[in-house]
Amino acid sequence: MNDRPPIKRTRPTFTDQEALLFHSDGRPGKLEIVPTVPMATQRDLSLAYSPGVAVPVLAIAEDPSRAYDYTARANLVAVISNGTAILGLGNLGALASKPVMEGKSILFKRFADVDSIDLEVDTEDADKFIEAVRYLGPSFGGINLEDIKAPECFIIEQRLRELMDIPVFHDDQHGTAIIAAAGLINALDLTGRDVKTTKLVINGAGAAAIACIELLKAMGFKPDNVILCDTKGVIYQGRTEGMNQWKSAHAAVTDRRTLAQAMEGADAFFGLSQKGSVTPEMVASMAENPIIFAMANPDPEITPEEVAAVRDDAIMATGRSDYPNQVNNVLGFPFIFRGALDVRATTINMEMKIAAAEALAYLAREDVPDEVAAAYQGARPRYGKEYIIPVPFDPRLIHVVPMAVAKAAMDTGVAGKPIVDTAAYKAQLSARRDPVAGTLNRIIERVRRYPKRVVFAEGEEEQVIRAAASFVNQGLGKAILVGREERISEAATFLGVDLEAKGIEIQNARLSHRNSAYAQYLYERLQRQGYLFRDCQRLINQDRNHFAAAMVALGDADAMVTGVTRNYSIALEEVRRVIDEKPGHRVIGVSVVVARGRTVLVADTAIHEMPTARELSEIAIEAAGVARRLGYEPRVAMLAFSSFGHPPGERSAKVREAVAILDNQRVDFEYDGEMAADVALNRDLMAQYPFCRLTGPANVLVMPAFHSASISTKMLQELGGSTVIGPLIVGLDKPVQIVPLGAKDSDIVNMAALAAFNIGG
Ligand SMILES: NC(=O)C1=CN([C@@H]2O[C@H](COP(=O)(O)OP(=O)(O)OC[C@H]3O[C@@H](n4cnc5c(N)ncnc54)[C@H](OP(=O)(O)O)[C@@H]3O)[C@@H](O)[C@H]2O)C=CC1
Numbered sequence: 001m002n003d004r005p006p007i008k009r010t011r012p013t014f015t016d017q018e019a020l021l022f023h024s025d026g027r028p029g030k031l032e033i034v035p036t037v038p039m040a041t042q043r044d045l046s047l048a049y050s051p052g053v054a055v056p057v058l059a060i061a062e063d064p065s066r067a068y069d070y071t072a073r074a075n076l077v078a079v080i081s082n083g084t085a086i087l088g089l090g091n092l093g094a095l096a097s098k099p100v101m102e103g104k105s106i107l108f109k110r111f112a113d114v115d116s117i118d119l120e121v122d123t124e125d126a127d128k129f130i131e132a133v134r135y136l137g138p139s140f141g142g143i144n145l146e147d148i149k150a151p152e153c154f155i156i157e158q159r160l161r162e163l164m165d166i167p168v169f170h171d172d173q174h175g176t177a178i179i180a181a182a183g184l185i186n187a188l189d190l191t192g193r194d195v196k197t198t199k200l201v202i203n204g205a206g207a208a209a210i211a212c213i214e215l216l217k218a219m220g221f222k223p224d225n226v227i228l229c230d231t232k233g234v235i236y237q238g239r240t241e242g243m244n245q246w247k248s249a250h251a252a253v254t255d256r257r258t259l260a261q262a263m264e265g266a267d268a269f270f271g272l273s274q275k276g277s278v279t280p281e282m283v284a285s286m287a288e289n290p291i292i293f294a295m296a297n298p299d300p301e302i303t304p305e306e307v308a309a310v311r312d313d314a315i316m317a318t319g320r321s322d323y324p325n326q327v328n329n330v331l332g333f334p335f336i337f338r339g340a341l342d343v344r345a346t347t348i349n350m351e352m353k354i355a356a357a358e359a360l361a362y363l364a365r366e367d368v369p370d371e372v373a374a375a376y377q378g379a380r381p382r383y384g385k386e387y388i389i390p391v392p393f394d395p396r397l398i399h400v401v402p403m404a405v406a407k408a409a410m411d412t413g414v415a416g417k418p419i420v421d422t423a424a425y426k427a428q429l430s431a432r433r434d435p436v437a438g439t440l441n442r443i444i445e446r447v448r449r450y451p452k453r454v455v456f457a458e459g460e461e462e463q464v465i466r467a468a469a470s471f472v473n474q475g476l477g478k479a480i481l482v483g484r485e486e487r488i489s490e491a492a493t494f495l496g497v498d499l500e501a502k503g504i505e506i507q508n509a510r511l512s513h514r515n516s517a518y519a520q521y522l523y524e525r526l527q528r529q530g531y532l533f534r535d536c537q538r539l540i541n542q543d544r545n546h547f548a549a550a551m552v553a554l555g556d557a558d559a560m561v562t563g564v565t566r567n568y569s570i571a572l573e574e575v576r577r578v579i580d581e582k583p584g585h586r587v588i589g590v591s592v593v594v595a596r597g598r599t600v601l602v603a604d605t606a607i608h609e610m611p612t613a614r615e616l617s618e619i620a621i622e623a624a625g626v627a628r629r630l631g632y633e634p635r636v637a638m639l640a641f642s643s644f645g646h647p648p649g650e651r652s653a654k655v656r657e658a659v660a661i662l663d664n665q666r667v668d669f670e671y672d673g674e675m676a677a678d679v680a681l682n683r684d685l686m687a688q689y690p691f692c693r694l695t696g697p698a699n700v701l702v703m704p705a706f707h708s709a710s711i712s713t714k715m716l717q718e719l720g721g722s723t724v725i726g727p728l729i730v731g732l733d734k735p736v737q738i739v740p741l742g743a744k745d746s747d748i749v750n751m752a753a754l755a756a757f758n759i760g761g
């Protein structure tokens with residue numbers, strides 16, 4: 001036993017029902033395919049399909065390399081499985097593997113902008129599997145094999161590598177080996193060990209384990225120092241039961257026969273087997289400062305809590321995202337394929353794998369950026385026992401790992417299209433990140449560190465109850481539902497949400513003991529606007545927005561979210577009857593538009609119909625504040641239909657006046673105008689106005705009026721495929737956010753987090 005503090009999970013858990021809902025809500029599954037060319041007119045149709053399509057067909061027939069220019073192949077990876085080793089859950093078949101494979105596909109997209117599609121092949125016969133896959137080469141730039149059990153996976157991968165001229169990579173083998181090796185390089189460094197003398201035990205002798213042992217031996221581990229175990233115990237020379245050629249190749253000369261015996265005095269342990277296969281006694285018998293990577297998914301061989309109970313000197317890692325040190329192949333495959341695709345590598349060889357492992361290991365030794373700090377609850381992680389490997393949300397991975405892989409491919413002569421300008425390549429890689437996901441993640445992690453009490457005004461709605469449950473599950477704070485107890489309890493039971501267990505409070509406006517204090521507060525605000533006391537009482541008793549806003553106004557809740565059942569402007573009007581604007585501020589709406597890797601804030605998307613010049617200048621100031629709170633340095637463009645005086649017009653003159661007001665106020669952010677939207681967003685067009693004071697394309701667009709703001713953001717969302725968050729309400733004295741009518745639970749939780757973060761200032 002020891003007195004080490006208990007292991008803190010970085011993320012709380014979720015219920016089975018939430019996991020099912022996550023997969024079934026809206027369009028079932030986790031991905032869809034979206035065209036990248038217009039398909040609106042007869043001409044589009046003729047170009048995309050017959051007869052126009054014949055032209056690229058003939059070009060490719062003449063020169064196959066043109067497929068990279070005229071089709072999606074260059075950026076497309078197939079994730080292929082037969083479901084014979086789904087995570088650590090075992091052989092559950094091709095169909096059951098689909099959620100994992102869809103998951104891998106979206107991780108490719110999310111982390112490295114690699115397009116990917118999952119293919120589930122329904123056979124356990126290695127030859128049939130090979131036949132099914134070998135002819136798919138023309139469709140893809142790479143093949144990521146997943147969750148195929150040993151030993152068939154070795155035959156399948158080997159054969160497909162011979163038959164296909166694109167990278168074929170079994171993720172469970174090499175992805176795992178690369179990440180585990182990266183973690184181990186650092187764990188050895190931290191414990192002052194040398195690869196040549198370190199004694200390692202690996203439990204599991206399947207796909208992942210065999211690849212790990214091979215990579216580690218290539219990196220300098222001595223065969224005599226590594227013992228492999230499987231369900232029959234130690235794999236020793238001379239053993240005959242349950243053997244195959246891959247196990248035999250690593251059979252140890254040893255008289256130890258069980259995992260427990262193997263682990264006695266071992267320096268390091270890799271678990272690539274099954275949940276619970278290691279006991280605390282085994283861990284207790286290891287050498288000083290033991291290194292334990294329990295990588296079985298979804299549940300490790302032994303939990304960090306169990307290890308902490310018997311050792312206070314261990315370096316502990318698991319495959320999960322909810323503990324420190326996640327050793328999981330998600331850190332590898334997206335970035336490794338990114339680098340391989342970018343140089344059109346014909347294969348992913350040992351040098352590329354080692355380069356990836358080293359790049360990952362060294363990245364963990366550097367100072368971390370904010371996104372990473374946010375992903376760690378509490379202190380900023382520093383290279384050490386609790387941070388031996390980067391986290392998947394690390395924004396540097398996208399340029400560090402692909403760059404290392406691409407370079408190794410070029411150095412070893414397998415790159416079909418070497419990179420000439422590495423600086424340009426690095427910039428291109430960074431642009432592939434999805435910025436808003438990082439930003440939201442950062443906000444959510446911050447809220448987690450400083451949890452708040454959020455009142456969900458429409459507590460009887462199913463999606464609101466789900467959102468409140470998820471808010472609590474994510475550790476964002478306390479949720480309060482406004483509504484009638486019986487209605488909420490009934491709906492919660494139907495949804496399988498245990499309100500009591502989650503500590504979710506219900507506030508019935510009519511029965512609340514705070515109700516007269518709220519009515520009195522409201523009466524003091526409205527008595528000179530024609531409201532009687534009983535009018536105010538009715539508003540508090542009968543209207544959940546007035547009640548919830550009063551809770552926030554009087555400090556019974558920290559933030560509020562509403563809007564699911566009521567029009568935005570009506571909900572806002574109700575809230576504003578209870579809560580004023582912040583002194584010295586103006587209440588406005590700011591929408592966050594994310595499109596093609598860019599994030600742009602648009603204001604005012606909620607309040608001022610025809611703002612005056614002064615109002616426009618104040619909108620610019622408020623919107624710049626939001627940009628800063630989101631982590632962007634604002635570059636504000638004051639938009640109009642004209643640019644710098646041409647063509648002239650009344651609205652444009654107002655915008656120019658607003659710029660002059662900002663000039664007089666000496667604000668501390670970049671702004672200029674009036675200018676048209678394309679000038680604001682397009683660097684080349686902006687260069688036509690060399691006197692323009694913006695140092696780059698604008699990231700805050702102040703619209704000349706509400707109609708242009710609302711129309712443009714809604715069109716971007718519907719036609720341009722942009723993600724639009726908001727309008728976020730900015731400038732209120734207390735944090736309140738309003739979701740769009742009919743919003744889904746995930747939108748409500750995000751908005752609740754933004755309210756708790758106080759995005760509105
Ligand atoms: N963290 C990560 O990134 C990754 C983790 N993994 C995890 O590694 C594990 C194995 O996956 P994979 O190699 O693809 O699967 P395979 O089916 O190829 O191999 C499984 C191996 O585990 C052994 N095994 C199963 N149960 C036990 C046990 N109780 N004690 C000892 N050995 C056992 C099997 O032994 P036998 O040969 O005797 O049947 C077999 O050698 C899974 O839990 C998976 O989730 C895999 C890939 C990535």
Ligand SMILES: CC(=O)C(=O)O
Pocket residue numbers: 085086087088147171172296297319328329330
């Ligand atoms: C992470 C992974 O690929 C696995 O557990 O199978």
Ligand SMILES: [Mg+2]
Pocket residue numbers: 087146147171172
């Ligand atoms: Mg896997």
